[in-house]
Amino acid sequence: MAEPKPLPPASGHDKLMIGQSKAGVYMAHAILILGILIVAFPIYYTFVASTHSLQTILRPPLPLLPGPEFFNNYSEALFGGVGRIGGVSVATLLINTTIVAFGIAIGKIIISILSAYAIVFFRFPGRMFFFWLIFITLMLPVEVRILPTYKVMVDLGLIDTYTGLIVPLIASATATLLFRQFFLTIPGELVEAARVDGAGPWRFFKDILLPLSRTNIAALFVILFIYGWTQYLWPLLVTNRNDMNTIVIALRKMISFADADTEWHLVMVTSMLAIVPPILVVVFMQRWFVRGLVETEK
Amino acid sequence: MATVDLKDVRKVYAGGVEAVKGVSIAIPDKSLCVLVGPSGCGKSTLLRMIAGLETISAGSCAIDGKVVNAVGPTERDIAMVFQNYALYPHMKVYDNMAYGLRNRGTPKDEVDKRVRSTAKTLELEHLLERRPRELSGGQRQRVAMGRAIVRNPKVFLFDEPLSNLDAKLRGQMRVEIKNLQRNLGVTSVYVTHDQLEAMTLADVLVVMNAGLVEQLGAPLDIYEKPASTFVASFIGAPPMNLLPLRSGQLEGAVTLPAVPTNAATLGFRPEDCEVRTEANGVASDGALRLMAKVEGVEPVGAESFLYCQVPGGRIVVRVPGRTDVTPGDQLPVFARREKLHFFGSDGKRV
Numbered sequence: 001m002a003e004p005k006p007l008p009p010a011s012g013h014d015k016l017m018i019g020q021s022k023a024g025v026y027m028a029h030a031i032l033i034l035g036i037l038i039v040a041f042p043i044y045y046t047f048v049a050s051t052h053s054l055q056t057i058l059r060p061p062l063p064l065l066p067g068p069e070f071f072n073n074y075s076e077a078l079f080g081g082v083g084r085i086g087g088v089s090v091a092t093l094l095i096n097t098t099i100v101a102f103g104i105a106i107g108k109i110i111i112s113i114l115s116a117y118a119i120v121f122f123r124f125p126g127r128m129f130f131f132w133l134i135f136i137t138l139m140l141p142v143e144v145r146i147l148p149t150y151k152v153m154v155d156l157g158l159i160d161t162y163t164g165l166i167v168p169l170i171a172s173a174t175a176t177l178l179f180r181q182f183f184l185t186i187p188g189e190l191v192e193a194a195r196v197d198g199a200g201p202w203r204f205f206k207d208i209l210l211p212l213s214r215t216n217i218a219a220l221f222v223i224l225f226i227y228g229w230t231q232y233l234w235p236l237l238v239t240n241r242n243d244m245n246t247i248v249i250a251l252r253k254m255i256s257f258a259d260a261d262t263e264w265h266l267v268m269v270t271s272m273l274a275i276v277p278p279i280l281v282v283v284f285m286q287r288w289f290v291r292g293l294v295e296t297e298k
Numbered sequence: 299m300a301t302v303d304l305k306d307v308r309k310v311y312a313g314g315v316e317a318v319k320g321v322s323i324a325i326p327d328k329s330l331c332v333l334v335g336p337s338g339c340g341k342s343t344l345l346r347m348i349a350g351l352e353t354i355s356a357g358s359c360a361i362d363g364k365v366v367n368a369v370g371p372t373e374r375d376i377a378m379v380f381q382n383y384a385l386y387p388h389m390k391v392y393d394n395m396a397y398g399l400r401n402r403g404t405p406k407d408e409v410d411k412r413v414r415s416t417a418k419t420l421e422l423e424h425l426l427e428r429r430p431r432e433l434s435g436g437q438r439q440r441v442a443m444g445r446a447i448v449r450n451p452k453v454f455l456f457d458e459p460l461s462n463l464d465a466k467l468r469g470q471m472r473v474e475i476k477n478l479q480r481n482l483g484v485t486s487v488y489v490t491h492d493q494l495e496a497m498t499l500a501d502v503l504v505v506m507n508a509g510l511v512e513q514l515g516a517p518l519d520i521y522e523k524p525a526s527t528f529v530a531s532f533i534g535a536p537p538m539n540l541l542p543l544r545s546g547q548l549e550g551a552v553t554l555p556a557v558p559t560n561a562a563t564l565g566f567r568p569e570d571c572e573v574r575t576e577a578n579g580v581a582s583d584g585a586l587r588l589m590a591k592v593e594g595v596e597p598v599g600a601e602s603f604l605y606c607q608v609p610g611g612r613i614v615v616r617v618p619g620r621t622d623v624t625p626g627d628q629l630p631v632f633a634r635r636e637k638l639h640f641f642g643s644d645g646k647r648v
Contacts, residue, residue, distance in 0.1 A: 187384065189380040189381070189382055190384045190386070192346075192349075192371075192378070193378070193380060193384035193386075193445075194386075195370075195371045195372065196349065196351075196371045196372070196376065196378045196398070197372075197398035197401055198372040198398055198402050199397070199401055200372075203401060207386075207397070208386055208388075211388040212388055
């Protein structure tokens with residue numbers, strides 16, 4: 001085991017590399033700032049649009065500064081109900097999507113960590129067969145099996161339910177593979193030490209494997225939460241009722257091809273609200289990541 | 299507290315490889331048994347079978363008189379110290395030591411009492427709140443020992459516990475392990491490939507080779523009377539000089555004592571020979587004398603090793619203190635009759 005390594009120097013000046021000029025640093029920053037502007041401007045413009053009335057938006061040019069309708073628009077969308085999606089409020093959509101995204105992320109993590117645990121730490125007949133079976137499903141995207149899956153959901157009466165939205169998306173070969181790779185790096189002696197210490201399979205999982213996987217779980221959670229949040233095709237198929245829509249589906253439904261029909265100010269509000277939870281998850285989990293990275297060592 | 303009895307223990311792996319080919323060892327209560335041998339000789343497998351981490355293919359393993367072949371590692375009441383310590387990286391030292399006790403349902407205050415008293419014995423008290431990665435190699439080693447001791451098991455098992463430490467620390471820990479084991483009086487099995495560790499620690503020394511016991515006994519008995527050329531070359535550093543005999547004659551020998559009829563190899567230890575021609579009061583007819591050409595000199599300080607070429611092969615001669623011998627010198631080498639070992643063509647002592 002390696003001795004604890006000293007942290008790299010923290011001060012910014014020490015990071016100047018040999019042969020790097022001041023002008024070069026300014027140049028690099030200018031390029032980065034330009035990049036950020038290009039990426040951030042559409043989001044800013046969406047925000048600006050969400051604070052104007054429908055009339056202002058429809059009468060070009062759209063102002064570049066936020067308008068006076070912030071509270072009106074947001075409260076109308078969140079609590080009032082949006083006409084084109086059957087009077088369902090954006091708050092309902094947010095709740096739906098949050099449940100689905102959490103369900104998919106947590107479900108995927110539970111299923112994949114357990115299957116990886118079985119494949120790595122237990123010797124049973126057909127172990128490699130099952131591993132390859134899981135591995136092969138990596139090659140089948142959701143779209144390929146969407147018709148049979150839809151049929152099963154209809155037969156089970158799971159259309160317009162959270163179960164129907166979540167369960168078919170839970171199995172994850174990618175996450176199983178990631179956990180498997182991580183588990184393979186855990187030294188065999190650690191497993192044996194736990195056995196000698198009287199930890200059965202369940203205790204070993206709970207007391208040793210799970211704490212050691214914290215970082216992996218946090219990283220996967222972020223990725224899978226965003227995956228769940230941005231799901232489009234499956235929620236579109238499996239929901240009919242407006243109050244079971246996820247926010248991405250509802251957003252699509254809010255936009256009509258005839259401009260006059262579309263309540264653009266509410267569309268903009270919904271767009272803004274749709275990106276807030278993923279951002280929160282990333283920001284919150286990022287701190288977790290770093291802590292996990294600093295603390296754990298195999 | 300407990301004896302360990304192995305009777306004709308075998309290990310055959312799924313692929314048909316036989317790692318342990320029938321080993322019988324009886325380890326008396328409170329003694330430290332060292333299994334030593336080159337890598338791949340089956341010593342670690344044997345230890346893991348005693349621990350219950352490997353199944354026993356044939357034969358029986360009994361701890362404290364009870365056959366434990368079908369008993370899991372938890373119920374065998376053993377504790378093991380691993381080569382890379384295998385501390386739980388996410389747990390504090392305290393929890394690392396307490397984990398085994400907690401799993402056995404020991405009451406909380408009892409756990410605390412035992413962890414603290416063990417920490418005191420091992421001088422770990424100030425480290426209890428640290429995590430393994432904040433400890434030095436020696437400290438981790440101590441924690442691994444503590445984790446074993448705190449449970450107060452019937453048997454300690456050590457799997458090359460010192461091989462990750464530097465030479466100085468290894469020496470210290472060796473003495474400490476020996477003292478601890480003696481004070482606690484717990485029967486122990488210790489696996490190492492280091493013959494020095496084996497010699498200094500063992501009450502019972504078991505030299506293993508290719509899945510079999512080559513020799514079993516007290517360390518100094520094995521040193522003085524190695525049962526085979528393998529043991530002779532494995533125990534002792536530098537190893538015993540072994541020279542082939544051709545129909546009872548040694549090539550290049552000036553004088554050679556009477557050789558047992560079926561001896562094929564002659565052996566003598568570097569420390570048992572001297573550089574001189576005359577017998578000086580020793581019965582010269584019973585001694586070995588031969589001329590050696592020095593190829594290299596290794597002064598270690600308290601002694602020097604001369605690496606020499608003789609007609610039958612290469613030998614090492616130990617001379618005390620410093621020496622003014624230089625490579626290329628011709629030296630007379632002398633060894634007394636009682637210091638000579640003879641081995642048959644099968645490698646066994648005759």
